Amino acid sequence: MKFDHPIFQRLRAGCLTVVVLLMLGCLLRPLEAPTWQQVQSGQPEFNLAGLEGALGQGILVSTLGGFRAIMADFLWIQANTVWEKRERAKFDSMLRLVTTIDPRPLFFWIHSARMIAYDVPHWRIREEGGYRAVPDSRQAEIDREQAEQAFALIRRALEFHPDHPHLYLEIGQIYLNRLDDPEQAAPWFLRASEQANAPYYAARIYAELLRRQGKNPQALEYLQGLYHRLPDHDPRAQKMIILERIRELEELLGVKGESQFKPQLMPDTKFIH
Amino acid sequence: MAESAISIRNVTKDFPVGISGKKLRAVDGLVLEVRDNEIFGLLGPNGSGKSTTIKIVLGLLEPSHGECAIFGKPSRSVAARQRVGFLPESPYFYRYLSGRELVSYYARLCGVNKDKLDAAVDSVIELVGMQEAAHRRVGTYSKGMLQRIGLAQAIVHDPRLIILDEPTAGVDPLGAAAIADIVRELKARGKTILLSSHLLAQIEGLCDRVAILHRGKLVREGRIDELVTDPEADCLVVEGLDPAGHAAVQQVIEAKGGRLLRIEKPRLSLDAFFLKEVHQREREHAVVSADQEDYP
Amino acid sequence: MSFQSPRRIRLIAGNTFLEAVRQRFFNSVLLIALALIASSTFFQQFDFGSSELKFIADFGFGALFFFGSILAITVTTQLFFNEMENRTALTMLAKPVHKFDFLAGKLLGVQLLMLAFTSLLSLVLLGILFWRETGLMGQMGPDAFSEGRMVRYMDILTFGFLQWLKFGLLSAVTLFVASFSNTNIYTIIVSFCILVVCQLQYIAREAYADMAPGPARLLVQGLGLIFPNFQLFNVGDQLLLTSQEGLPAVTVLQISLYACVYIVAFLLLAHLSFRRREI
Numbered sequence: 001m002k003f004d005h006p007i008f009q010r011l012r013a014g015c016l017t018v019v020v021l022l023m024l025g026c027l028l029r030p031l032e033a034p035t036w037q038q039v040q041s042g043q044p045e046f047n048l049a050g051l052e053g054a055l056g057q058g059i060l061v062s063t064l065g066g067f068r069a070i071m072a073d074f075l076w077i078q079a080n081t082v083w084e085k086r087e088r089a090k091f092d093s094m095l096r097l098v099t100t101i102d103p104r105p106l107f108f109w110i111h112s113a114r115m116i117a118y119d120v121p122h123w124r125i126r127e128e129g130g131y132r133a134v135p136d137s138r139q140a141e142i143d144r145e146q147a148e149q150a151f152a153l154i155r156r157a158l159e160f161h162p163d164h165p166h167l168y169l170e171i172g173q174i175y176l177n178r179l180d181d182p183e184q185a186a187p188w189f190l191r192a193s194e195q196a197n198a199p200y201y202a203a204r205i206y207a208e209l210l211r212r213q214g215k216n217p218q219a220l221e222y223l224q225g226l227y228h229r230l231p232d233h234d235p236r237a238q239k240m241i242i243l244e245r246i247r248e249l250e251e252l253l254g255v256k257g258e259s260q261f262k263p264q265l266m267p268d269t270k271f272i273h
Numbered sequence: 274m275a276e277s278a279i280s281i282r283n284v285t286k287d288f289p290v291g292i293s294g295k296k297l298r299a300v301d302g303l304v305l306e307v308r309d310n311e312i313f314g315l316l317g318p319n320g321s322g323k324s325t326t327i328k329i330v331l332g333l334l335e336p337s338h339g340e341c342a343i344f345g346k347p348s349r350s351v352a353a354r355q356r357v358g359f360l361p362e363s364p365y366f367y368r369y370l371s372g373r374e375l376v377s378y379y380a381r382l383c384g385v386n387k388d389k390l391d392a393a394v395d396s397v398i399e400l401v402g403m404q405e406a407a408h409r410r411v412g413t414y415s416k417g418m419l420q421r422i423g424l425a426q427a428i429v430h431d432p433r434l435i436i437l438d439e440p441t442a443g444v445d446p447l448g449a450a451a452i453a454d455i456v457r458e459l460k461a462r463g464k465t466i467l468l469s470s471h472l473l474a475q476i477e478g479l480c481d482r483v484a485i486l487h488r489g490k491l492v493r494e495g496r497i498d499e500l501v502t503d504p505e506a507d508c509l510v511v512e513g514l515d516p517a518g519h520a521a522v523q524q525v526i527e528a529k530g531g532r533l534l535r536i537e538k539p540r541l542s543l544d545a546f547f548l549k550e551v552h553q554r555e556r557e558h559a560v561v562s563a564d565q566e567d568y569p
Numbered sequence: 570m571s572f573q574s575p576r577r578i579r580l581i582a583g584n585t586f587l588e589a590v591r592q593r594f595f596n597s598v599l600l601i602a603l604a605l606i607a608s609s610t611f612f613q614q615f616d617f618g619s620s621e622l623k624f625i626a627d628f629g630f631g632a633l634f635f636f637g638s639i640l641a642i643t644v645t646t647q648l649f650f651n652e653m654e655n656r657t658a659l660t661m662l663a664k665p666v667h668k669f670d671f672l673a674g675k676l677l678g679v680q681l682l683m684l685a686f687t688s689l690l691s692l693v694l695l696g697i698l699f700w701r702e703t704g705l706m707g708q709m710g711p712d713a714f715s716e717g718r719m720v721r722y723m724d725i726l727t728f729g730f731l732q733w734l735k736f737g738l739l740s741a742v743t744l745f746v747a748s749f750s751n752t753n754i755y756t757i758i759v760s761f762c763i764l765v766v767c768q769l770q771y772i773a774r775e776a777y778a779d780m781a782p783g784p785a786r787l788l789v790q791g792l793g794l795i796f797p798n799f800q801l802f803n804v805g806d807q808l809l810l811t812s813q814e815g816l817p818a819v820t821v822l823q824i825s826l827y828a829c830v831y832i833v834a835f836l837l838l839a840h841l842s843f844r845r846r847e848i
Binding site: 381 | 573576577580581584587588591655656657659660661662663664665666667847848
């Protein structure tokens, strides 16, 4: 065989290139692997199964190819359009698709849960004839069904954001505002208040819910502990309001004199347990 | 003996045709020497291997067989090109640069020192007669101006060997004559010039020696006078002879053993005639313009 | 190469940059990319609250990636083949200029162009984010921005820098393809295919871990080694917000080193191929 034949020369050049790149890849692997691990840790694992339904829309390639965030953003805007048209089935699948493609933004989870829990029941009641035609029991049933769907979504969100207080708050608020169930809502506000960087109002609402359930002694004890944990110089902590609630409860429970709560000025402490 | 400027020894160049393994032989066993400080013409029809030979000399192509050297250095080495200037056929330059910027760019690429740069650029621009257009963008230049600025970039770094590929192609006779003058000037400065062309009339008055290529092979090589003159015959140019005088001369020639082959009028080449007429008109126009300026 | 090569490379790079910025294609793409980023202000209409900033950033990052990739490939191809077709490469290489100097100068020139492109887009994106964040802070009150500004502005510049390095790597790959290709269109198509493979090669990496030993696994493993991993540069989401952990400086350095090694490698491969090319 002639070794200067053009085909042989091209094959040789191609093989040399592949070998050089292979060797380079192997040499760089000790540098690349930990770097990739670090980068990947900021990107949740890809749930291919969740995208099956959308494969035909070319979403898969663009998502895999690094346009994940922007794909999710565009689908979210599309979901908003579907929301305006009240196409329930499509709306549902779009919300799940968005949160599957990019589970990182909390915004998608919380707003999806709110739309499912607050808006969709309204649509369903309208579909069934409106508030006057649909019996209260049926309305409550619809509210409960939608709330459960919202809870399921938020539980999925908690797999990606286990420590985020707003997810627990959202569950609590759905129980409270949509299902009017302070007993079920209270533990969620407590859990929210226990997370790092939780908003101060979570604890206040928990205490208020205890009061609504008639658990005044527990509410008082909780508020007394809360008062000492809150920082003095952060106006958002609203320590004066906490103190007012404590005094109201003491009056309600007949706590007088020495037994009354004594607010002491303590150094600014971080609001964590 | 002075070192040859270019030494080509048994150079053959084959080009592969497609992926079938067939080859096209562009240069076939070429042996050629270009001496120092001469103007050497490389002639031949299209496809004879002139451009391929020039590219081998410049190290842009590797010969399939044989060797080529410039002043003793292998032509493939970059160092060999340090003292070589090249003007390609139908040159194309960066249109957005001015003539001065272009020459300056190539000068710096060739390693001309910053402190000598301006002087070198000014000098070659003056030599090629582009002083007035040097500030304009190359994109606005005519064909002749492009050739001249191309010549400037080829010589700005003061090379010993200058290679010109079809330097007068597409240029009018006036422009070609100007380029020929520049080439003579370069030779006077001690340079060696290799130029390739198929415009034979322009080569004839310029080159010391020529080589003729055909289908990649060297056909003839030597001084022009030796190649084109008939050693067996002589040419006498006479004036003022009538037909009786012609007959008398013929008798003398025959008496001395010779034979009068033909009597014809001496001819100027068309190039030379054209230049003579145009230069005369230019001189007359200059005189008229000067008179009009003096007496408006 | 010689000791004069760095100077020649700089000269060629400067001229390449001058040629590139005059190209209509570059100016069109730049304008479109800027317009696209500026149009992200329309997200205001959706009233996303502070999440609008994420939308704007994602849009900006996407435009940078999309248009930057197109530019890196097409400009490199165009500048290379312009030199070949116009034979200005002939004039240059007839001078005492190494072929390596020529290639490196071209690559550096394109990198200068991409630096201008990336910087401009990043600054415009930063400007829009800053403006919208200021607007949202006024609109939504202190509670929503209790920890101060949400956007990490310096880290967005870091992201821009990493994208610039990625474009450099893409240009080096394109230059390598151009060094043995005969036409622009072939170079562009092959380079785009390589871009797609490099974006997706991490899937091969993850797949081979689950495969049974055999030729298929070897092939997939090989793909993961041969093609650089472009997903390494896809860190915009992690760098954007102060609420996220961010990327350690050492990781940024590692990604930069990875890019630089590959750029040099592809440049050397291009040189090996171009060395044998007959001009």
